[in-house]
Amino acid sequence: MLLKLFGVLLSTVSLFAIAVxxxxxxxxxxxNANATQSETWQTHNAxxxxxxxxxxxxxxxxxxxxxxxxxxxxDLGQTYxxxxxxxxxxxxFYNSMYLQAFAINVTTEAGLDTLCYLYNSxxxxxxxxxxxxxxxxxxxxxxxxxxxxxxxxxxxxxxxxIAEINIYASNIRxxxxxxxxxxxxxxxxxxxxEVSLANHPAYQSRTWGLEGPEKAIDNNVTTFSVACITCxxxxxxxxxxxxxxxxxETAVAGVVILASSxxxxxxxxxxxxx
Numbered sequence: 001m002l003l004k005l006f007g008v009l010l011s012t013v014s015l016f017a018i019a020v021x022x023x024x025x026x027x028x029x030x031x032n033a034n035a036t037q038s039e040t041w042q043t044h045n046a047x048x049x050x051x052x053x054x055x056x057x058x059x060x061x062x063x064x065x066x067x068x069x070x071x072x073x074x075d076l077g078q079t080y081x082x083x084x085x086x087x088x089x090x091x092x093f094y095n096s097m098y099l100q101a102f103a104i105n106v107t108t109e110a111g112l113d114t115l116c117y118l119y120n121s122x123x124x125x126x127x128x129x130x131x132x133x134x135x136x137x138x139x140x141x142x143x144x145x146x147x148x149x150x151x152x153x154x155x156x157x158x159x160x161x162i163a164e165i166n167i168y169a170s171n172i173r174x175x176x177x178x179x180x181x182x183x184x185x186x187x188x189x190x191x192x193x194e195v196s197l198a199n200h201p202a203y204q205s206r207t208w209g210l211e212g213p214e215k216a217i218d219n220n221v222t223t224f225s226v227a228c229i230t231c232x233x234x235x236x237x238x239x240x241x242x243x244x245x246x247x248x249e250t251a252v253a254g255v256v257i258l259a260s261s262x263x264x265x266x267x268x269x270x271x272x273x274x
Contacts, residue, residue, distance in 0.1 A: 025083045025084060025168040025169060025170055026168065026169055027166055027167070027168055028076055028080055028082075028167045028168065028169050030050040030074060030076075030165075030166075030167065031050075031052075033050055033074050033075055033076065033077060034074070034075040035047045035049060035050055035058070035072070035073065035074045035075075036072075036073050036074075037058060037060035037070075037071060037072045037073065037160070038060045038062050038068065038069070038070050038071045038072075038158075038160070039060055039061060039062040039068075039070075039158075040058075040059070040060065041059040041060070041061040041159075042059070044056075044057060044058050044059035044161070045058060046058045046060070046072055046073075046074075049072060049074075049162035049163070049164060049165050050074060050164070050165060051164075052164070053164070054088055054091065054128065054163045054164050055091060055163075056163070057090040057091070057092070057095060057161050057162060057163040057164075058072060058160075058161065058162050059090075059095055059098075059159070059160070059161045060072055060158075060159065060160045060161075061156075061158055061159045061160075062158040062159075068157075068158040069148060069149050069151060069157055069158065070098070070148075070149045070156075070157065070158045070159045070160035071146060071147065071148045071149065071160065072146070072147045072160055072162055072165075073144055073145070073146045073147075074144065074145050074165070074167070075143065075144055076142075076143050076144065076145065076167070077143070078143060079108070079109070079141060079142065079143050080141070080142070080143070080167075080169035081139035081140070081141050081169050081170040082106045082116060082135060082139060082140050082141075082142060082145060082167060082168070082169055082170075083134065083135055083138075083139040083168050083169060083170040084132055084133065084134045084135065084167075084168040085104050085116065085117065085132075085133050085135075085145065085165065085166070085167050085168070086130055086131070086132045086133070086164075086165070086166040086167075086168070087099070087104075087125070087130065087131055087133065087147070087162060087164075087165050088128070088129070088130040088162070088163040088164040088165070089124065089125040089126060089127055089128060089129050089130075089161075089162075089163060090127070090128075090161045090162070090163045091127060091128045091163060092127075092161075093127055095161035096124055096125065096126070096127045096128075096161065097124045097155055097156075098124070098149070098155070098156060098159040098160050098161040099124050099125045099160070099161060099162070100119070100121060100122055100123060100124040100125070100153065100155060101119065101120060101121065101122055101149060101150040101153040101154070101155075101157075102119050102147055102148060102149050102150060102160070103115060103117070103118050103119070103147070103148050103150060104116040104117045104118075104119075104133060104135075104145065104146070104147055104148075105145070105146045105147075105148065106135075106140040106141070106142035106144070106145055106146075107142050107143065107144040107145075107146060108141065108142045108143060108144075109143050112142075113146075114140045114141075114142065115136070115137075115140075116133075116135040116136070116140050116145075117133040117134070117135055117136055118136070119131075119133065120150065122153070122154050122155070124155075126221060126222065128163070129221045129258070130164075130221075130258070131219070131221070132219065134196065139169070139170040145165075145167055147160060147162065147165070195246070197217040197244055197246075198217065198218075198219065200217060200244050200245055200246065200247060201244070201245040202214050202216065202217055202225075202242070202243065202244045202245070203242070203243045203244075204225060204227035204240070204241060204242040204243065205227045205228065205229055205239075205240045205241045205242075206227065206228050206229060206231050206240070207225075207226065207227065207228075207231075208226040208227075208228045208231050209226065211223075211224060211225050211226035212225060213225045213227065213242055213243075213244075216242060216244075217244060221258060225242060227240040227241060227242045228240050
């Protein structure tokens with residue numbers, strides 16, 4: 001199956017990243033979940049990271065305690081096989097700088113910590129950007145998800161700010177009913193799930209400069225694809241397009257697109273499945 005995007009008006013399609021959702025994993029509902037953090041700065045409490053509002057953010061800051069490590073934690077309410085964590089940086093530039101050099105752990109009810117993902121970089125996740133982080137060794141079983149700053153971080157290891165965090169669980173469990181089926185029993189409806197497009201074949205009408213189609217699915221919001229028709233300043237009624245091969249027949253529930261920060265960017269699109 002092919003997913004094709006048609007740009008209109010400017011005949012260009014500029015993307016940071018794209019995600020297609022299906023039922024391989026599911027989003028764990030965090031509404032009313034219990035969230036805590038190392039220490040709260042002003043009114044930026046831990047629950048603001050799970051309020052489905054990217055214009056608010058949690059801020060843990062313990063500057064008064066020498067050597068303190070900032071952390072954030074949520075109780076999922078039950079045990080899940082956590083597969084992915086999508087984390088969004090604060091819209092405030094200074095607070096966004098905290099989102100660097102951190103680890104995501106999954107903890108069991110017995111207190112056993114297992115590393116899901118290590119973001120061992122001093123480059124902060126850009127302002128307002130979302131990174132989808134897949135557990136490096138596969139799904140991790142546990143009830144609690146924790147985000148910890150790394151000791152020795154070059155910028156304020158005591159601080160951690162999160163605009164929004166979404167946690168996904170694997171649909172497949174060993175024996176019995178899958179997590180996905182259990183969620184359907186509880187909520188009475190299908191849920192939407194994210195599919196990784198890493199290394200999938202991608203194409204576009206023509207490429208401007210070096211901004212190839214693969215840059216829209218490289219999980220890097222600092223790069224972007226640029227599709228064009230004339231590839232110059234001449235307007236044309238023919239739309240530029242970008243396309244990815246999903247490799248299998250897929251029941252697509254939705255598409256998430258992040259536009260380039262370049263002002264000559266995404267204007268309008270039409271989505272098509274072939």
